[in-house]
Amino acid sequence: MPDWTRMLVRWRFTEDGEWPYHAEVDGHGLRVRVNDFPAEPLYSLFVDDELVEDLEDWPTVWVKPTPPVTPAP
DSSP: OOOGGGSOEEOEEOSOSSSOEEEEETTEEEEEEEOOTTTSOSEEEEETTEEEEEESSOOTTEEOOOOOOOOOO
8 A cells, every 4th residue: 555645635625624634645535534632633635535643733734625615704
């Protein structure tokens, strides 16, 4: 299994607050879950719906998408 935290991954936003990031890399579906920090690691990485790794920090080679703009009320 590749070391996903060392690969360039360009993430996309989802509409789900618990699972806010999704990407496709080499035919694999990657998702990031935001956990109950600080009681748990900040993030969990899932590849093809299987937990691969818990992360305390966002890997430096990963590209977070620009946050969506929400209109002012």
